Amino acid sequence: MKLGSPEYTEEVMKRTNSDEKYLNLSKGQNEIYTLVLEAEPEKGVAETLTLCYRVDDGRLAEFYPAEREATFKMSAPYGIWVDILRGVLGANKALMTRKLKVKGNFMKLLKYSEAVLRWVDVLRTIPTEFEGQYAEFNIKGA
Secondary structure (H helix, E strand, C coil), X not given: CECCCHHHHHHHHHHHHCCHHHHHHHCCCXXXXXXXXXXXXXXXXXCCEEEEEEEEXXXXXXXXXXXXXXXXXXXXXXXXXXXXXXXXXCHHHHHHXXXXXXXXXXXXXXHCHHHHXXXXXXXXXCCEECXXXXXXXXXXXX
């Protein structure tokens, strides 16, 4: 499944909302997130990909195909997101080293860090196709 495609986001919702560990860690969370995967034309990623999703009481409630007013907006070059999904770069380390830029209440975001780390683990179970030069790192899933 191509990263960010409707098929992919549907699978993300299904797997996330059926993962008890994630649901326990994210319980009570009611936020909107915007993820911006910035284009890298020199690496074959021609367009910026924006994913926006809403979390209601820890469950993924909805994905939006475009940016919305969000509690948190996180942006980075496409390759940084690929590295996070592959496990080469930890999400928290990406935040702390500012490879992943955040707009929003950083302390509030840190409150959810364990849930975010679990979510990344869930995402790694999804067969994922990356664009451009990153296609060599496609995730086979579980």
